[in-house]
Every structure is written in structure tokens, then in C-alpha cells.
Amino acid sequence: MVALALFGIYAAAIQRNWKGGLIGATLVTLSIGIKPITLVFLPFIGLLWAGRRASWPRRFYIWALTLAYSMALLGLMGLINGFGFGWVAAMSTPGTVFIWYAPIGLIGFLAMIVGDALTSNGRVWMDVVHTIGTVLSALVVLVLMFVGRDAKIFRRLAWAFAALVLLAPMIQAWYVVWLIPLFAITGIRSDWQLDTLFFLTAFFTIYAVADQLDVFPYLDLSLISARVISAIVALTFGVYLWFFDPATKRLFRSRYRADMHTSII
Numbered sequence: 565m566v567a568l569a570l571f572g573i574y575a576a577a578i579q580r581n582w583k584g585g586l587i588g589a590t591l592v593t594l595s596i597g598i599k600p601i602t603l604v605f606l607p608f609i610g611l612l613w614a615g616r617r618a619s620w621p622r623r624f625y626i627w628a629l630t631l632a633y634s635m636a637l638l639g640l641m642g643l644i645n646g647f648g649f650g651w652v653a654a655m656s657t658p659g660t661v662f663i664w665y666a667p668i669g670l671i672g673f674l675a676m677i678v679g680d681a682l683t684s685n686g687r688v689w690m691d692v693v694h695t696i697g698t699v700l701s702a703l704v705v706l707v708l709m710f711v712g713r714d715a716k717i718f719r720r721l722a723w724a725f726a727a728l729v730l731l732a733p734m735i736q737a738w739y740v741v742w743l744i745p746l747f748a749i750t751g752i753r754s755d756w757q758l759d760t761l762f763f764l765t766a767f768f769t770i771y772a773v774a775d776q777l778d779v780f781p782y783l784d785l786s787l788i789s790a791r792v793i794s795a796i797v798a799l800t801f802g803v804y805l806w807f808f809d810p811a812t813k814r815l816f817r818s819r820y821r822a823d824m825h826t827s828i829i
Contacts, residue, residue, distance in 0.1 A: 566742050568595035569602045573721065576612040585613030585630065593634040597641060600652055604728055606630050607709045608721040616714050662690070662733035665771075668697035669733040694733045701731040722746035737768040762805050770798040 568591050576588030588609045595602040610627040611618075618626075642648040662669030672693035679686030704727035708720040725746060729739050744761070752758055771794075785793070807813055 565595050565598040565602060566745065568592065568598070569605050570745055572609060573605055573612070573718070576609045577718075580612050580615050582613070585609060585626070586633070588612065589630050589633050590637065593637045596634065597638060597651075601725075601728055604705055604724050605721065606634055607705075608717055608724070611709075611714070611717055662694070663735060665767075666730075666733055666735040668694060668731055669735070672697075672733055697731040697733060701727040704731075718746065719750040722750055737771055740764050740768055763802075766798060766801050766805070770794050770801070 572588040572591030572595065574588075575591060576584045578584065579587070589606065592602060592605045592609055595605070607627055607630075610630040611623065613630065614623045614626040638649070642651070662672055664670055664673065672690040675693045676686035676690035679689030683689075705724045708724045712720045722743065726743050729735060729743060732739075747761075752761060805813070
């Protein structure tokens with residue numbers, strides 16, 4: 565999914581004309597066929613296709629053309645495989661559940677508890693929070709489609725994609741990995757941005773090992789033992805990154821930079 569979407573945006577970027585636009589839209593459409601979330605790439609494919617400093621009428625025309633082409637291609641694929649567009653509902657199922665570490669999922673869960681205490685209908689409260697998260701992510705995407713410099717299209721796409729992932733009630737461990745290539749090519753500063761990437765990578769890696777991959781039953785360990793081992797591994801990894809790894813240690817940052825300066829001289 566990510567590979568096709570990245571190849572698509574790359575094709576549209578190196579040939580900002582009808583050829584690059586069609587190739588990009590085709591590759592992104594194939595990516596959408598794997599998971600619909602990469603639909604967010606299409607408007608930015610359209611911006612690249614429209615060209616630098618394109619007028620708004622041209623941008624709207626290219627957007628409509630890109631969407632129509634993509635839907636026609638998806639319809640053709642659905643006709644061939646016999647699924648039509650029925651796969652969209654099946655692939656959207658994760659949006660109906662939540663997980664505790666997703667911000668919207670956590671807020672929705674707390675809203676459900678309060679709702680049950682006050683009205684005995686907490687599920688409605690949770691659904692309202694989830695809907696607000698979906699609306700906010702859509703608004704972020706719309707703003708980034710219309711606002712921003714042409715030179716920042718990749719960064720705008722990265723934040724739009726991030727909004728769809730981070731404002732969803734369900735964030736699987738590998739969802740965050742989808743965002744890394746886009747932010748990497750647009751630049752990650754060696755400050756809180758890199759710290760955040762390290763923290764998220766460590767957290768989701770350990771969580772995936774402890775929960776998603778389900779390997780501990782095969783090692784004849786209890787759930788408590790598995791969680792203790794995961795916590796120790798996570799803590800050890802964090803200590804290594806922040807205190808020992810020469811490329812990532814964060815504590816004594818100024819001293820580290822001075823040492824680097826001295827070694828270069």
C-alpha cells in the first residue's frame with residue numbers, strides 16, 4: 565500500500581504533466597485498492613498534475629479528473645474480480661472499533677464511561693467523539709489541500725495523512741510506520757521531532773511484540789510474564805537510545821555536540 569502510494573506521488577512529482585499525473589493516479593488507485601486510506605494522496609497528485617502556480621479553476625478541473633479516473637479504475641477492477649465496491653465496507657471495519665492509546669479512542673472511551681453514568685447510553689457519547697475525530701481529520705485534509713506553498717506539497721500530504729491516522733479511534737502498531745517515509749523525505753529535525761519518532765517506534769514495536777504478534781503463548785509464558793518482559797525490553801531500548809547510542813542520545817545534548825565539534829576539529 566505505502567510503496568504504491570509513494571511511487572505514485574513520486575511519478576507525479578518528477579513529471580508534472582498529464583503523463584506523470586495519470587501514472588501517479590494509477591499507482592495511488594492500486595494502493596487504494598489495498599486500503600482506502602491512501603485516497604488522501606489523490607488531491608495532492610492533482611496539485612502536482614495541475615502544475616506550479618496553477619489557477620484555481622485548473623486545480624478543481626484536475627481534482628475532478630483525478631477522482632473520476634481513480635473511481636473508474638477501481639470500478640473496472642471491481643468488475644473484473646467480482647467484488648464491485650463491496651470491499652470498501654469490509655476494509656472500513658477497523659473504523660468502528662477503538663483502542664486505548666489512540667487519542668480519539670481514549671477520549672471516546674472516557675466519554676462512554678461518563679455517558680453510562682449519566683444517561684446509561686454511553687455508546688452514543690463515544691460515537692459522537694469518534695465522529696468529531698473523523699470530521700477534524702477531514703477538515704485538516706481540506707485545509708492542507710487549499711492552503712500552503714507549492715514547494716511544501718509533500719509536507720502538506722504528510723500532515724494530511726497523519727491527521728487521518730492519528731485522529732482515528734483505532735491506531736494499529738503499523739499505522740504509524742506509514743507516516744515515516746513522508747516525513748523522512750520532507751525532513752525530520754534533530755530535536756523533539758526525532759525524539760517523538762524514537763518514542764513512537766519503541767512504543768509500537770514493543771506493543772506489537774507483546775500484543776499483536778501473539779508470540780508469547782508459544783513460549784509457554786503467562787500474560788503477566790509477557791508484559792513484564794516487554795516492559796523490560798522497552799525500558800532497556802529507551803535507555804540505550806537516550807543515553808548510549810551516539811546518534812540518538814538526548815540527555816547531555818550540549819556536551820555531546822561539543823564532543824562532536826572537538827572530534828571534527
